[in-house]
Amino acid sequence: MTEITYSHTTQRMSQIVTxxxxxxxxxxxxxxxxxxxxQTQDCLAKIDALLAEAGSSKARxxxxxxxxxxxxxxxxxxxxWDAWVPEGRAPARACGESKLATPDFTVEILITAAKG
Known part of the structure; x- marks a missing residue:
C-alpha cells in the first residue's frame, strides 16, 4: 500500500499531501x-517553498x-506566471474566474507535482 503523508495540517486542510x-x-x-x-508573486514563492520541502520543484x-x-x-x-515557469516545463493548466475566500484575494493557485 502506498503511503500518504500530510504536512502543515489543520482540522480543515493540509498544505502538502504526498x-x-x-x-x-x-x-x-x-x-x-x-x-x-x-499576489501572484506571493503564491508562486509559497509554491516554490512547499515544493522544495516536499522534495520537488517548479520544474516537476x-x-x-x-x-x-x-x-x-x-x-x-x-x-x-510566464516569467516563473521554466522554459519547456509548462504544466497542464486551467484558469477560471471564481469568488475567492475574501474579496481581498485576487489569485489562488493549486498545484500537483511529481517528486524528484
Missing amino acids: HGDTIYLAGQVGTAGASVTQ ILQATIWLADMADFAEMNAV
Whole structure:
C-alpha cells in the first residue's frame, strides 16, 4: 500500500499531501489586498517553498489550476506566471474566474507535482 503523508495540517486542510511520488499542494494565496502582480508573486514563492520541502520543484509541476477573482486580471497574472515557469516545463493548466475566500484575494493557485 502506498503511503500518504500530510504536512502543515489543520482540522480543515493540509498544505502538502504526498501519495507515492505525487505531491498535492493546497490552494495558495498571496497578501490580501495587494496587487494582482504581488499576489501572484506571493503564491508562486509559497509554491516554490512547499515544493522544495516536499522534495520537488517548479520544474516537476504536472498540473496547475488558477482561480482569478476577475478574468480581467488574466494578462497581469500571466506576466508573472510566464516569467516563473521554466522554459519547456509548462504544466497542464486551467484558469477560471471564481469568488475567492475574501474579496481581498485576487489569485489562488493549486498545484500537483511529481517528486524528484
